[in-house]
Amino acid sequence: MVASLVGDPARANMLTALMNGRALTASELAQEAGITPQTASSHLSKLEAGGLVEPEKQGRHRYYRLTDDDVAGVLEGLAGLAARTGHMRVRTGPKDPALRRARICYDHLAGDLGVQMLDSLRERHLVRQKKQEIELTAEGERFLAKHLQISPDMLSHPRRPICKACLDWSERRHHLAGTLGAAMMQRFAELKWAARDPTPGSRVVNFTRTGEKQFAALFGNGKD
């Protein structure tokens, strides 16, 4: 039965991680779900047997993606029901609070701070968002140039969009991806506001004290 596959929290987390359409390796998915590779392997073979995901071998990696848009659609529907009744999925995520607060998603900022940043940008009309599509406004360009020394010509890329909404696993809301998301994360690092945790394989991003303040000044929501 399909629903029981989605019902397990670990598998649900994996599927959520795949909702952005990218393919992830088995170990990445294990990390996303907070379980060991063995367990993830077991889950993934079940998901594959159920036709929810498809594997693609590449070297010694195994990439998994959602089978097609129908699967994504049904998952959306389930999430919609859950959201509607206020029964959002319990936060089963990484027990590590640092990982929930700020982490690397590919090359941009994710976690509580990542979501907060996009919220702030949207609220101040520095970007406009329609579903997955995000576009930078004129004010947004001025803001970036003034405060972060980021100019639009640094952001153009033949195949990658400047802005994109990326579903945040721990927050279940969007954060900012695309070349802008990457550029901003890079800038934070250059300004010594934040740095990736040195632990190998860790995705935690540690903010410095001053970085925390500067970030809050630019993107704060008054709650911290």
Add this chain to the structure above:
Amino acid sequence: MVASLVGDPARANMLTALMNGRALTASELAQEAGITPQTASSHLSKLEAGGLVEPEKQGRHRYYRLTDDDVAGVLEGLAGLAARTGHMRVRTGPKDPALRRARICYDHLAGDLGVQMLDSLRERHLVRQKKQEIELTAEGERFLAKHLQISPDMLSHPRRPICKACLDWSERRHHLAGTLGAAMMQRFAELKWAARDPTPGSRVVNFTRTGEKQFAALFGNGKD
């Protein structure tokens, strides 16, 4: 989490039984799922808490129905995924084979024979079916008059449709409901082709030997 609610076989059976849009009592749902009332009560409160079903008290009964069409839609989607990958839900139904073969659904015939009958009617163009809608053809009327002495004017009812497709739980396919379904079942009883099992509360329908033959002659598919 919503998916885990649907994931359990007993609950899935209940929800499937509710997919035709009608409201069913707690005990009827227990019977459909093949579990005791206590267990069903536990499941139903979970489904209610998850916002999938809504209760309606009426006398000493509690009727449950799906909350709205969104719920039904998501359930359809899940069923679609399951069907597509050939992973149809396992037959968890009543172990009793008699119950699977022929039983009463409200006032009409359900189970293997019920589905087989509608199949036959459809195949011989005695009825036309579009989704849930079924209409009797001219040939159908002649057929009923000739073989079962049922005339169209016996079937009209201010609020109930003459024909309707009713989702068969054990077969996961449609059988015939509506005033015609009821009239045919009643005729089978009058002709002594079949009778409800005398055991109190049982929904089993027992066919007599001759009834079995007559029924097969009219609606047989050659497999019996």
Add this chain to the structure above:
DNA sequence: ACAATGCTTCGGTTACCATCGAAGCATGAA
């Protein structure tokens, strides 16, 4: 008032399945 029906709550049992350690098997690198 008393009995019958429909449903719920409580307690204890059982069965399933997620989980991880350890070992095995591939692929790629040195």
Add this chain to the structure above:
DNA sequence: TTCATGCTTCGATGGTAACCGAAGCATTGT
């Protein structure tokens, strides 16, 4: 070859939840 990485299989353990019997509560009927 030998080592390292990524993933899978095997075996054992533990926690969760479905399940039912028994008892309790509510509503209806006599």
